[in-house]
Amino acid sequence: MRRFFAVLCLTASAGLLLCAAATSHLDRVPQKDHTRINPLAAHPESVAAGSLVYRDHCAQCHRADAMGDGHKKPPLRSEHIRSATDGDLEWFLRQGDLAHGMPSWSSLPEAQRWQLIAYLRSIQ
Amino acid sequence: MFRSFLPFLRPVPRFLPLILLCFVRLPVAQAQEKPYFVTYSHDLEEPGNLEIETKTALAQPGQSHRYGAIASELEYGATAWWTTELYLDGQATAQDSTLFTGFRLENRFRPLMREHLINPVLYIEYESISGADKTLLEVVGHDGQSDLAEPNGEARREHQHEAELKLILSSNLKAWNISENFISEKNLGHEPWEFGYALGAARPLRTLGSGKPCVFCLEKFTAGAEAYGGLGDTDSLTLRDTSHYIAPIIGWQLPVGRLSFSTGFGLTSSSLDRVYRIGWASELPQVGSWFHSRSGGGQ
Numbered sequence A: 001m002r003r004f005f006a007v008l009c010l011t012a013s014a015g016l017l018l019c020a021a022a023t024s025h026l027d028r029v030p031q032k033d034h035t036r037i038n039p040l041a042a043h044p045e046s047v048a049a050g051s052l053v054y055r056d057h058c059a060q061c062h063r064a065d066a067m068g069d070g071h072k073k074p075p076l077r078s079e080h081i082r083s084a085t086d087g088d089l090e091w092f093l094r095q096g097d098l099a100h101g102m103p104s105w106s107s108l109p110e111a112q113r114w115q116l117i118a119y120l121r122s123i124q
Numbered sequence B: 001m002f003r004s005f006l007p008f009l010r011p012v013p014r015f016l017p018l019i020l021l022c023f024v025r026l027p028v029a030q031a032q033e034k035p036y037f038v039t040y041s042h043d044l045e046e047p048g049n050l051e052i053e054t055k056t057a058l059a060q061p062g063q064s065h066r067y068g069a070i071a072s073e074l075e076y077g078a079t080a081w082w083t084t085e086l087y088l089d090g091q092a093t094a095q096d097s098t099l100f101t102g103f104r105l106e107n108r109f110r111p112l113m114r115e116h117l118i119n120p121v122l123y124i125e126y127e128s129i130s131g132a133d134k135t136l137l138e139v140v141g142h143d144g145q146s147d148l149a150e151p152n153g154e155a156r157r158e159h160q161h162e163a164e165l166k167l168i169l170s171s172n173l174k175a176w177n178i179s180e181n182f183i184s185e186k187n188l189g190h191e192p193w194e195f196g197y198a199l200g201a202a203r204p205l206r207t208l209g210s211g212k213p214c215v216f217c218l219e220k221f222t223a224g225a226e227a228y229g230g231l232g233d234t235d236s237l238t239l240r241d242t243s244h245y246i247a248p249i250i251g252w253q254l255p256v257g258r259l260s261f262s263t264g265f266g267l268t269s270s271s272l273d274r275v276y277r278i279g280w281a282s283e284l285p286q287v288g289s290w291f292h293s294r295s296g297g298g299q
Helices: A002-022 A046-062 A079-083 A086-095 A110-122 B002-009 B011-025 B145-149 B287-294
Strands: B050-059 B067-079 B082-093 B098-109 B119-130 B159-173 B176-187 B193-204 B221-233 B244-254 B257-266 B274-284
Touching: A046 A110, A086 A110, B098 B159, B193 B244, B244 B274
Parallel strands: none
Antiparallel strands: B050 B067, B050 B274, B067 B082, B082 B098, B098 B119, B119 B159, B159 B176, B176 B193, B193 B221, B221 B244, B244 B257, B257 B274
């Protein structure tokens, strides 16, 4: 009987974990963040400034060509990024995904996060 | 007064080109950390990155000789929520001696996986240092300048095995980082718990990236201040005979690392008059993957 309960608990835990994993991190973006628009999108220097932010902070994991490492660090030229709103991306940069290895970039000034998003849009 | 510490910096130019060459030849990343010397924010090391940092303290206790103490730090991002560090400490005192004063192992954990208004970090450290340690990486209990004035020969005989716990609370508000650290330290040999604090606030001088590579542009500089001091111990939970400092700080992000400066001003009679600090940090990206690549497991 004890073994039965152990198997049941393990199965339930695995199921919960699978459900959690199946939910995209961006699905959890609050509505007020989801609808935000990049205030620096039209700024002429945003893409150039964003590329420097990318080079300094992101290229070490996601590679200079933003194609990721083919393993844990995902490509940033992807449908996932294209379909996300500016607000989704800013929220994700600010929050990170600590459990899956993505640091929070909340200490990067917000203006530079928006510049980075402008750069990411430019390379899609 | 700073000029009197110049002899301690004399050996640095001899080795500086070699040190810089090492980092020029290696890929480097730019860290998120603030230029605090005592205070911790909730910025952890990026996973897989190794930061090599030195923190130098230059001071002169009253009625004693001036000294220079250095803490060399290796900080590794084990995961996005766990950073582990090794410190090696040493010091040189004028008209006395130069000695290695011990090591520290520390770990910082972020218990909450989301960013909040106030972000807690749990800090646990083991220290095996001698009484001659003068790096002033924290001030606790009734630490004062008299502890730093003892001759090295006497001070090194006291060996301290200590555990230190910190609760780090940190917020990023607009471009500001505001951090509060609550420190408790226990000598594992039947000594009372000692308490201390560190507070810091810092912000970049310009938040908008300039769009072209530059070394002297304002977004490369971060300025702020930190305050730190002792809060007594369990035998004497009072501010009497405690040391307190306030220290403006400035950090400069260079292509090969981060340079930081601070001058701490003592606020009580137990405090040192001034503590000059110089820091250098350079971050090697994705160190773990170097070994994976060599063993054929890399991409």
